[in-house]
């Protein structure tokens with residue numbers, strides 16, 4: 001089964017397009033978990049327990065795990081998410097010359113429970129740098145197209161001699177690179193006009209849309225244009241996993257010994273699911 005077929009099944013099962021971002025900033029992990037063997041894993045496990053029934057996917061960002069304990073926390077997290085039947089997108093933004101990209105591509109293996117099912121990649125080095133990912137039929141490959149950060153326009157909006165913007169060229173190439181039906185685009189919710197335009201340009205590619213929640217992106221556009229035949233996901237990371245920080249009555253869950261922070265995350269995931277479902 002392809003990654004996007006699996007994702008479609010999960011979306012239907014939980015009636016949700018919410019992707020929960022697992023970015024466990026160590027400085028924001030509740031005090032009572034900080035002396036655990038692997039605090040990031042202890043944190044993520046509680047977040048997954050509280051959010052999985054609203055999660056179409058989880059998206060750990062590799063930046064929060066790139067140290068020896070971090071990789072252990074990440075692999076435990078991925079296996080646990082799989083135990084709840086939730087696909088995992090590793091936000092790693094990788095790509096390199098073919099010889100190196102072949103090693104990066106081992107980060108994703110749908111047959112291995114500790115390994116992610118999909119990955120984000122960077123198109124800057126061109127087709128050969130993505131080939132080892134594209135050749136794996138069973139995985140999802142989300143290519144950075146129009147990112148959500150303020151500087152996303154610096155290069156991605158530049159107009160080429162052909163009249164296309166760089167991000168439009170990326171989308172056109174991704175359509176060509178999608179021979180195995182495993183390619184999607186990363187398009188930020190902070191660029192709603194571009195999402196709409198891209199949906200028209202590449203109707204068959206599912207989008208991973210970050211930028212709702214903490215970055216203030218457009219949730220309606222994210223859903224209306226992010227999905228292809230109902231498949232695609234809208235990510236929120238800090239807005240869900242640190243939702244308890246906003247709730248003064250729940251501060252005890254963060255500063256004290258309770259797991260109320262996870263309950264707040266579960267409620268935030270449910271709220272986002274309901275909000276996004278209004279536009280599906």
Ligand SMILES: O=c1ccn([C@@H]2O[C@H](COP(=O)(O)O)[C@@H](O)[C@H]2O)c(=O)[nH]1
Nearest residue numbers: 061147148188210213214215236237238
């Ligand atoms: O264009 C992009 C690509 C990736 N991201 C990543 O998504 C999450 C967003 O986190 P929030 O806390 O919901 O803002 C994070 O891992 C980013 O690195 C993105 O935001 N924009």
